[in-house]
Amino acid sequence: MANLVISGYRSFELGVFKEDDPKIAVIKKCLSQEITQLVENNQVEWILIGGQSGVEQWAAEVVQELKKDYPQIKYSVIFPFYEFGSNWNEANQLKLQKIKQAADYTDSTSHKPYENPAQLKxxxxxxxxHSELALLVYDPEFEGKTKYLYEAIQRKQEKTTYECLLIDFDQLQNQTFE
Incomplete structure (x- = not known):
């Protein structure tokens, strides 16, 4: 059993500004398929997210749904710094609060409010x-903020075994709904 980090594009990087955007359903379906496969193969117990808007929050919502069928999985929200999201608008703060409340564990790596980029690194x-594999909704041909995590994973892979699964734009565009 391993810990899985899930990350990817922020909602604004995908041009998603409304909760009913059809792109969200496609991304959630892909995330659900990948997470389900990992859970059914007994590869994952804990899922770690950072709480960013977009893929990370959608992944938390997917895990909440999957817990109905797979109560053994747990997810944690590990924020980069104390008071993460406190400067967001009210709707986004409320969504983040719901994700925190449903999590099995929450904390932040820095227990101080944002001071500098070193906290993000x-x-x-x-x-x-604290993980053995990552699942990223990311396409290296279309860089976004996830580029930094992807590059860090690649550096880690040069030194040790660390699996990184990518959901790229081709996979998202080829997704069908039964």
């Missing part, structure tokens, strides 16, 4: 140090 390193 330390957070990234913490997630990689």
């Amino acid at each position: 330390n957070h990234q390193q913490f997630l990689l140090d």
Whole structure:
């Protein structure tokens, strides 16, 4: 059993600004398929997310749904710093609060409010140090903020065994709904 980090594009990077955007359903379906396969193969017990808007929050919602069929899975929200999201608008803060409340564990890697980019780098390193594999909704041909995590994973893979699964734009575009 391993810990799985899930990350990917932020909602604004995908042009998603409404909760009913059809792109969300496609991304959630892909995430659900990948997570289900890992859980059914007894590869994952804990799922780690950072709480960012977009893929990370959608992954938390997917895990909440999957827990109905797979109560053994757990997810944690590990924020990069204390008071993460406190400057977001009210709707986004409320969504983040719901994700925190449903999580099996929450904490932050820095127990201080945002001070500098080193907190983000330390957070990234913490997630990689405490996981054995990652699932990213990311396409290296279309860079976004996830580029930094993807590059850190590649550096880790040069030194140790660390699996990284990618859901790229081709996979998203080829997704069908039964």
